[in-house]
Amino acid sequence: MAENLIKPENLVYEKTKVLTDRVMHYCPGCGHGTAHRMLAEAIDELGLQGETIGVAPVGCSVLAYYYFDVDMTEAAHGRAPAVATGIKRVFPEKTVFTYQGDGDLAAIGTAETIHACNRGENILIVFINNGIYGMTGGQMAPTTLPGMKSSTSPRGRDVATMGNPLKITELIAQLPGTYFVTRQSVHTPGNARKTKRALKKALEYQKLNKGTCFVEIVANCPSGWKMTPVQSNKWMEENMFPFYPLGDIKVPE
Template sequence: MSENILTPEEIIKTGELVFKKTKLMTDAELSYCPGCGHGVAHRITMEVIEELGLEEQTIGIAPVGCSVLAYEFMNVDMQEAAHGRAPALATGIKRVYPNKTVFTYQGDGDLAAIGTAETIHACNRGENITIIFINNGIYGMTGGQMAPTTLPGMNSSTSPYGRDVHTMGYPLKITELVAMLPGTSYVTRQAVHKPGLVRKAKKAIKKAFELQMENKGTSFVEIVSNCNSGWKMTPVESNEWLDKNMLDYYPLGDLKG
């Protein structure tokens, strides 16, 4: 019974440190809304780079969107790209420095809207880069407008009566699209709204970086995430909504590799 009288201070002093913020995330406070999935996605990406020992040779490409300030938070070499052009910039960097590990971190407005051409052609050429794609089904930073990935019937500020697929088209499953291309080595869809799914997503990102180190071609990790501000919900409600609605249209799991 002796352990029952331990105070938290004693556990902290004598116990094992099992989790602390990785040093590859800077101490800058994240500019994201409370409960946003970007924070978790940033953290697991940086933890994977730390575990693989790649911090000295990694170059990240920051997108335009909510995560435009990713270079402030990720403590590796970063480069900002023009809107949607992160895969093109990553191609250039990887071709000049083939021994570096290059990844892009993009949202759905960046990767699946303005940057569709760059994404598809970089994947089709099989560039040895890792693409991390955060899909929250909305343009979060500009005020919750409809994105190509917005679900049918989903409300946004530019589709206030819900997305009507007859006039506004169907949501773009860009991950399925790039999975069909011969240049991609590993295509997967993950989520970060539950502890178990975060651990799975981290494993997927690790596999993506390992395949890049083996020069196997483009590795593409989609992370289905929430946007509680854009969806007009609390963080907990938005995660429940994501679990109930988003995962039917965007099923989790490996699509290739």
């Protein structure tokens, strides 16, 4: 067993070149890093690096343009689908995606999201749902679960006074403009690989001008949930998945 396996011909996995070498600012164990990499690998495997334009949101992933080695722009809070609409209409041959969190997509940008999806813009929307406003300190978001504690619902979300969580992905799936709507996660190797397959499918549909593709990724927020990364992944399986079940919601016939 003294044989050295570390040789180029034995390489089976390395960081994709669509991600830059910059150290990500995300907290240890955050799902954003894995979600970034799955999207980058999907772009890489389809050979789309030179013709992809991404739109970064406001939220934890506001600096996504530092990490993807593709053309990126930044949108005002929640307006990424509107910006992506403009880019896609000016450059219909480019692959355009937005990458948004739940505060950006399901709160501030609900109108832009719903109208872009309803118009059936040929863009990919990647939606990271961790049920909380991570960047600003773990406040309650529209996607916070009933009874879930956050810094602005310290005794848990009381539905009677704070309203119901918004299942925006199910809502989006009802719209005629959407073509492929799915919910995935990236906390285990199997789930991460499934997410990459879904993202690749969505990028391929965009090439065929099929309409809006919407991929939700249920993610953890160890800092906002006040848990270790491994605990937060377990908590997510036990609490988030019953409310936000994984799987395809709208698939092409």
